[in-house]
Amino acid sequence: MDSGQDLAKKLICNGHNLVLTGQGGTGKTYTIKSCFEQLTLLGKCVQLTCYTGIACRQYPSSIGATTLHRFCGLEDGRHNNNDLLNLISFDERFINTKCRITKTDVLIIDEVSMVSKKIFEQVEFICRKIKNPALYFGGIQVVLSGDFFQLPPIRDELYGDFGHYCFESNFFIYLFPHRINLSKIYRQSETSLSNAVSELEKGEPSEETNQFIKSLNRDIEIPDGEPVVKLFSRNLDVDFFNCDKLETLNEYPLHCFPSKDEGDHF
Numbered sequence: 001m002d003s004g005q006d007l008a009k010k011l012i013c014n015g016h017n018l019v020l021t022g023q024g025g026t027g028k029t030y031t032i033k034s035c036f037e038q039l040t041l042l043g044k045c046v047q048l049t050c051y052t053g054i055a056c057r058q059y060p061s062s063i064g065a066t067t068l069h070r071f072c073g074l075e076d077g078r079h080n081n082n083d084l085l086n087l088i089s090f091d092e093r094f095i096n097t098k099c100r101i102t103k104t105d106v107l108i109i110d111e112v113s114m115v116s117k118k119i120f121e122q123v124e125f126i127c128r129k130i131k132n133p134a135l136y137f138g139g140i141q142v143v144l145s146g147d148f149f150q151l152p153p154i155r156d157e158l159y160g161d162f163g164h165y166c167f168e169s170n171f172f173i174y175l176f177p178h179r180i181n182l183s184k185i186y187r188q189s190e191t192s193l194s195n196a197v198s199e200l201e202k203g204e205p206s207e208e209t210n211q212f213i214k215s216l217n218r219d220i221e222i223p224d225g226e227p228v229v230k231l232f233s234r235n236l237d238v239d240f241f242n243c244d245k246l247e248t249l250n251e252y253p254l255h256c257f258p259s260k261d262e263g264d265h266f
């Protein structure tokens, strides 16, 4: 571990709240995994959560990472604080949520840049009311990990979420006096690329970065009829494209494969 990672681990394993940030590839996940192991050895009940299900998969199944929404029973964000508290306190469908929160000593929230102020404050409220009303987060130690230059919170105005960052919350500074930004990039050694990413995410590309990007400009030759991967930023465009492609396959019979998902409701 480098000195930043080592300091982060020491703070976390000594019971401090921490915000761990750093560009992609600086070893945030690596550090969190190591802390998880150490905290578990110390007999702590650690809940590792991510904003998305996909990010949960980067952790081994033995860690049992879940989404933050699942951890706290947030469902799709429709409940206000008191309604959600009532559900978790008295509705038997939320019994697992209540048990999870009650037994948690340490809550790790990965991909924290995507957690909105509204979600952050709702998780704090629920943990406090369920576990210990006298303490923020009910006394649960909280570790936040992520890169605020990556994906921001998603607005959901229907349910009163205006997409503010969690650090805009009034009690954020008070709760997280310790913040470590990891800076050594392990994932790749091409410095021109990592410098470019670092400068572009701040919106301040240097002359070298501009030159580097220009040097990548080239015509891409795609041989006729070769399949190429298309990327779209909206599901609607994906659906249109896929429909179009499916229609060109009409010489093949169309099969439907019905499926039924089963499992815990929450």
Ligand SMILES: Nc1ncnc2c1ncn2[C@@H]1O[C@H](COP(=O)(O)OP(=O)(O)OP(=O)(O)O)[C@@H](O)[C@H]1O
Residues within 6 Å of the ligand: 001, 002, 005, 022, 023, 024, 025, 026, 027, 028, 029, 030, 031, 147, 186, 187
């Ligand atoms: N101290 C270290 N020594 C050796 N390898 C390391 C160290 N720290 C991180 N790595 C390796 O570097 C790679 C990137 O680390 P990791 O995935 O933890 O970065 P990250 O900051 O979580 O990235 P992202 O934000 O993209 O998720 C991994 O293969 C990891 O094993």
